[in-house]
Amino acid sequence: MSTAAEQTGTSDPAAMAERHGLSKSSLRPPLGSYTRELWSRRQFIVSYARARTYALYAGARLGSLWQILTPILNAAVYYLAFGVLLGTKNGIDNYVAFLLSGIFVFTYTQRSMTEGSRSLALNLSLIRTLHFPRATLPLAYVLNELTQMLVSMGLLLVIVGLTDGISPRWLLVIPALFLQTMFNVGVTLIFARVGTFVSDVSQLLPFVTRTWLYASGIFFSLPAKLTQADAPGWVIHVLSLNPISAYIDIVRRALLDEHVKNQLPHAWAISIAWSFIALVAGFVYFWRAEDRYGRG
Amino acid sequence: MAVADTGAEPTVIADDVNIIYKVIAGQGGKGTAATAFRRILKRQDRPSIREVHAVKGVSFTAYKGDAIGVIGRNGSGKSTLLRAVAGLLPPASGAIYTGGRPSLLGVNAAMMNDLTGDRNVVLGCLAMGMSPAEIEQRYDEIVEFSGIGEFIDLPMSTYSSGMAARLKFAIASAKAHDILLVDEALATGDAEFRIRSEKKIHELREQAGTVFLVSHSLDVVLDTCNRAIWLDKGVLRLDGPVEEVVEAYNQSATGATTKV
Structure with a gap:
C-alpha cells in the first residue's frame, strides 16, 4: 500500500x-456490484415478503384465506357490474374467463405500482438502521403481489378447466407471467424512487391506474369495440402498444379457445419489448438514487 | 487541512464536513386546502421548509480500535454527524471517507413493529447479509444477549422502548462491524444491559473495529470511550482524550446550564 x-x-x-x-x-456502489449485492440478499427479499404477508393477515379472522377470497370477490363485483348490469359480454364466448384474466393481470401491475411507491417511505426506519441494497424492499413488494397473482391464476385455471377443458396451450401462461413480472419490477422500482421523494405520487397513482384500467380492454374486446365505433385502422395499433393490454392479451391467447378474433396485433413482441425496457430503465433509475433514500 | 499521519490505520476521515438538510418546520398558515391552493396560485414555495445547517466544517480522523464518544447539547448535530458517517445523509460539502460499511444503531430506528421479535432477528440478520445457516448459529446468542426472554415471541409493538433498543443493539452487534455507530441506544436499557453492552463495545474495539457513541450520559462515555469529540451548535469544539474533553465540557456546561 x-x-x-x-x-x-x-x-x-x-x-x-x-x-x-x-x-x-x-x-x-457501481451497478455491477450493486446487482451482485442484491442477489446475495435474495433470502432477505423472500423472508421480508413472507413477513409482510403474515403481518397483513395476522389481524384477520380468516387469515391468509383472504388471498383466495380477495380475487374471487373482486371478480364477482366486476362480473356483476360489467357482465350482468351493463351487458358488455357481447360476442365473447367465455366472458367470465375473459374478464377475470384481464382483471387479474391488471391488478398485479396496479398493486405492485401503488404498494411499491410506498415501499421505501414506510420502511424509512429500517433503511436508517441497517445497510442493505434498498431495491430489496420494492422487490419484496412485487414478490408479494406475484404470490397473490399465482393464487389468482390457479383460481382462473380451475374456472377455465371447468368451462373449456384443459389445454397444453396453457403453458404459455408461464412466459407471459414471467414477462409481466419483469415489467412490474421495473415500474415498481421507478415508482418506489419517485414516491420516496415526492409523496404526492401515492395520492395521485390511484387515479392514474383507474384511467389505465378503463383504457386497457379489460371488460370488453378492444378490436370489437373499435370496429363497432368505426375507428380508423391505426387506432388499434396505437392502443395495443399499451403494456397492460399486451400482457392481458398474451394471457388470453394462452387460456381462451376463441381469442383469435379478439386478439391484439403483435402482443408477444410488444410484451417482450416492454419487459426489457421497463426492467433495465427501472433498475438503473432506482440505483442512481441509492445513496439518498435514507434522507426520505 | 492537513492530517497528521501517525502510522495507525485510519477508519474514518471527516474532511471539512458541512451538512445542510431541509426540514418541514411546523405549520405555515392553517394547513387547510384553501391555504395550500392560495400558496400554489401565488407560486410560493412550501412555506414551512427551512434549511438547517446542522454540522459546520467538522474534520477528524478515527483509527482502528478507537471508541469515540460524541458529546454536546441537544441539537448540536451529534446524530446528524453519525448519520453522515453512516452514509445516510450526504454532506453538502466536504467528504467523509470510511473503510467498510459503517452500521448505525439508533434508538429511534424501529424495525418491523407488527412482527415478533424473533422474526425481526431473522430479518435484521438477513438484511445485514448473513446466511440462514449463520443466523441459526447465532440466533440463541442474539436473543440471550438482548435479554428479551419469552417476549421474543411477541410483536415488537408490545415492547417497551428499552426492550426494543436492546433487541436492536443485539441484532446489530451480532455481525462484526468495522465501524459501529451507536446513537443513544444504551440510554434506555436498564443497568444490567448497559454493563453488557459496554462489554460488547469493548469487544468490538478489540476486534480492531471503531465505535462511535453518542450519549448524554457522560459516565457511559467515560467508561467506554478512549476519545471524545465535543460538538457545539454544529462546530467541533474539542477533540482529544476522553477525560480532557469531558472535563472541559463539564466546565462549560456548569457555566451555562447545569447538566448531569
Missing part, C-alpha cells in the same frame, strides 16, 4: 483516505 504520498508524512485527507483504502461513505 505504499505510495509516493506516504513519504511526505502529512497529506491531504483525500490522499490519505485513498492510501488506506477508504472510500466516501455516501457513495453508491
Whole structure:
C-alpha cells in the first residue's frame, strides 16, 4: 500500500483516505456490484415478503384465506357490474374467463405500482438502521403481489378447466407471467424512487391506474369495440402498444379457445419489448438514487 | 487541512464536513386546502421548509480500535454527524471517507413493529447479509444477549422502548462491524444491559473495529470511550482524550446550564 504520498508524512485527507483504502461513505456502489449485492440478499427479499404477508393477515379472522377470497370477490363485483348490469359480454364466448384474466393481470401491475411507491417511505426506519441494497424492499413488494397473482391464476385455471377443458396451450401462461413480472419490477422500482421523494405520487397513482384500467380492454374486446365505433385502422395499433393490454392479451391467447378474433396485433413482441425496457430503465433509475433514500 | 499521519490505520476521515438538510418546520398558515391552493396560485414555495445547517466544517480522523464518544447539547448535530458517517445523509460539502460499511444503531430506528421479535432477528440478520445457516448459529446468542426472554415471541409493538433498543443493539452487534455507530441506544436499557453492552463495545474495539457513541450520559462515555469529540451548535469544539474533553465540557456546561 505504499505510495509516493506516504513519504511526505502529512497529506491531504483525500490522499490519505485513498492510501488506506477508504472510500466516501455516501457513495453508491457501481451497478455491477450493486446487482451482485442484491442477489446475495435474495433470502432477505423472500423472508421480508413472507413477513409482510403474515403481518397483513395476522389481524384477520380468516387469515391468509383472504388471498383466495380477495380475487374471487373482486371478480364477482366486476362480473356483476360489467357482465350482468351493463351487458358488455357481447360476442365473447367465455366472458367470465375473459374478464377475470384481464382483471387479474391488471391488478398485479396496479398493486405492485401503488404498494411499491410506498415501499421505501414506510420502511424509512429500517433503511436508517441497517445497510442493505434498498431495491430489496420494492422487490419484496412485487414478490408479494406475484404470490397473490399465482393464487389468482390457479383460481382462473380451475374456472377455465371447468368451462373449456384443459389445454397444453396453457403453458404459455408461464412466459407471459414471467414477462409481466419483469415489467412490474421495473415500474415498481421507478415508482418506489419517485414516491420516496415526492409523496404526492401515492395520492395521485390511484387515479392514474383507474384511467389505465378503463383504457386497457379489460371488460370488453378492444378490436370489437373499435370496429363497432368505426375507428380508423391505426387506432388499434396505437392502443395495443399499451403494456397492460399486451400482457392481458398474451394471457388470453394462452387460456381462451376463441381469442383469435379478439386478439391484439403483435402482443408477444410488444410484451417482450416492454419487459426489457421497463426492467433495465427501472433498475438503473432506482440505483442512481441509492445513496439518498435514507434522507426520505 | 492537513492530517497528521501517525502510522495507525485510519477508519474514518471527516474532511471539512458541512451538512445542510431541509426540514418541514411546523405549520405555515392553517394547513387547510384553501391555504395550500392560495400558496400554489401565488407560486410560493412550501412555506414551512427551512434549511438547517446542522454540522459546520467538522474534520477528524478515527483509527482502528478507537471508541469515540460524541458529546454536546441537544441539537448540536451529534446524530446528524453519525448519520453522515453512516452514509445516510450526504454532506453538502466536504467528504467523509470510511473503510467498510459503517452500521448505525439508533434508538429511534424501529424495525418491523407488527412482527415478533424473533422474526425481526431473522430479518435484521438477513438484511445485514448473513446466511440462514449463520443466523441459526447465532440466533440463541442474539436473543440471550438482548435479554428479551419469552417476549421474543411477541410483536415488537408490545415492547417497551428499552426492550426494543436492546433487541436492536443485539441484532446489530451480532455481525462484526468495522465501524459501529451507536446513537443513544444504551440510554434506555436498564443497568444490567448497559454493563453488557459496554462489554460488547469493548469487544468490538478489540476486534480492531471503531465505535462511535453518542450519549448524554457522560459516565457511559467515560467508561467506554478512549476519545471524545465535543460538538457545539454544529462546530467541533474539542477533540482529544476522553477525560480532557469531558472535563472541559463539564466546565462549560456548569457555566451555562447545569447538566448531569
